Amino acid sequence: MAATGGSGVSATQYDVFLSFRGPDTRDNFTDCLYQTMVGQGIIAYRDSEELQAGDRIDDLLRAVGESKICVPVLSRGYASSACCLRELAHVMELNESTGKPLVLPIFFDVTPLDVKLRTEVYVEDLEKHERRHGSEIRQRWEAALRKVAEIKGWEVQGKPHNEVIELVMKQVLHKLKVKLRPLDSKLVGVxxxxxxxxxxxxxxxxxxxxxxxxxxxxxxxxxxxxxxxxxxxxxxxxxxxxxxxxxxxxxxxxxxxxxxxxxxxxxxxxxxxxxxxxxxxxxxxxxxxxxxxxxxxxxxxxxxxxxxxxxxxxxxxxxxxxxxxxxxxxxxxxxxxxxxxxxxVKQMDHDRALELFSLHAFNNVTTPENHQTEMA
Missing domain, CATH: 3.40.50.300 (P-loop containing nucleotide triphosphate hydrolases)
Incomplete structure (x- = not known):
């Protein structure tokens, strides 16, 4: 699997769609999570900037529909972003109607109770959205928040980020039926x-x-x-x-x-x-x-x-x-x-160099016997 991401959405199906509010987690937790996925060969999508144009919103929602797993990173500012709530509502509605994408929520600096709207954390933001977009939109977005809060996920507060990311990665790899790849298998003799x-x-x-x-x-x-x-x-x-x-x-x-x-x-x-x-x-x-x-x-x-x-x-x-x-x-x-x-780093011996050549030439570390004879 080749890793990709960014704001330009292709027809490629993504393994994981990351939904997050950039200013809250982009430069720390979410970036580390994304890079870890890339290192494991997971095709992950994260948007590189706040969405403005309607056509980009359509592309983003299309990427959601093409993803196997959605990982919403729910932060205190998540509900202030109409883009985040629009993504989440689309995710939860697709999940309810088709069973896909699978949703694995991360509660970054909020609790499930906050996301269930049993506290005041998201209330002011939702009131602002109602004034701008109307009560029907607010109800749709509130329903999405309550639904995602019912799903078992990971709470980050008070825990080292690396430990949470490791747990998330194990679950993602398990759901994708991908084995943990500690080393790059395409590099011979490393x-x-x-x-x-x-x-x-x-x-x-x-x-x-x-x-x-x-x-x-x-x-x-x-x-x-x-x-x-x-x-x-x-x-x-x-x-x-x-x-x-x-x-x-x-x-x-x-x-x-x-x-x-x-x-x-x-x-x-x-x-x-x-x-x-x-x-x-x-x-x-x-x-x-x-x-x-x-x-x-x-x-x-x-x-x-x-x-x-x-x-x-x-x-x-x-x-x-x-x-x-x-x-x-x-x-x-x-x-x-x-x-x-x-x-x-020393030069490879003849056998390992031959294996590396074979891997790139034949996509197999076992070189055909006649080729070995020619190389000898």
Whole structure:
């Protein structure tokens, strides 16, 4: 299964439709949930911006109807969004009439009682909608809220986000009849290397900050390894994570400010981004805001020491428990910085290289005997 998402809806049937109010959860819980689904090969849909035009609303509701599972992330601001309530009403009506999509609700910072409208949490928002859209629409949306509140889901308040996301993922994978995919099965011979890198990272080792450098020649698989490890670990970091790719190429074209901005936007709420203009201001801002945060960061394809300094500084930049992964062709960058644990990605032996070739050429790791003879 190939993962997809965004505001452009295709005819593809989605495995999961995420319904959520962007300002409440997009930059933390929902983003981490979405990325975890992508890492497991789930085709997930999330809208990338608030809907305005009627034609986009039609496309969105079509995506709901093409989804096997709907996961509404019910937050305190959920009922303030007419788009969210419109989605939910469509979902619940389809579910009642056809049995699809399956609904798996997440009660983010509300309780089922709030969603059943037995408290005042959603009342003011619903009154505003009634004044704008009429009483029939309000009744329809209230009915959808009450119905979804009756479904057993997950309450997030007071629980680590990674634990809730793990429970959600297990249920989603079970319902889709998909096995948990801890490693990318299309990458031949990576299991041992991933395990070695995980051992160096050792996220359960205690509160220290660890820098891990993955080095080796170009095209040998450093980025692929970093992506697998990143997908394995992101659940442990409550949405405080960032994967900055192609740093060598991006910094040569545009400098480091855009990459610094991306890093800070990934780790913190993008609504409160500062307007800064140079690399010194950005690294100071990152240090100031991140010093108490446990983060997971991948810096992919570094080729200069300055890139490391301007993007993450040193071990004192981030909070206890943080893990920073660097990929580079230049081992010297790692050797010049104290405290970086280095891992070399070595060239595949003949048999594994042949398996990888066979996988891509024949979609099977077992190469035909006559082809092996020709290759010998």
């Amino acid at each position: 299991h041992e290397q991933v395990e070695a890198i995980m051992e160096l990272l050792n996220v359960d080792s205690g509160p220290g900050v660890r820098f891990i450098g993955i080095y080796g020649m170009g095209g040998i698989g450093k980025t692929a390894l970093a992506k697998i490890v990143f997908n394995e670990l992101c659940l442990h970091f409550d949405g405080r994570w960032s994967f900055i790719g192609d740093i060598r190429e991006s910094s040569n074209k545009n400098g480091l400010v855009d990459l610094q901005k991306q890093l800070e936007s990934d780790i913190f709420d993008s609504r409160f981004m500062e307007k800064l203009t140079n690399t010194d201001e950005w690294i100071y801002s990152i240090r100031r805001r991140a010093s108490s945060k446990k983060v997971l960061i991948v810096l992919d394809d570094l080729d200069k020491k300055e890139q490391l300094k301007k993007l993450v500084g040193g071990p004192d930049t981030f909070g206890l428990g943080s893990r920073i992964i660097i990929t580079t062709r230049d081992k010297q960058i790692l050797e010049e910085e104290e405290g970086i644990l280095a891992y070399e």
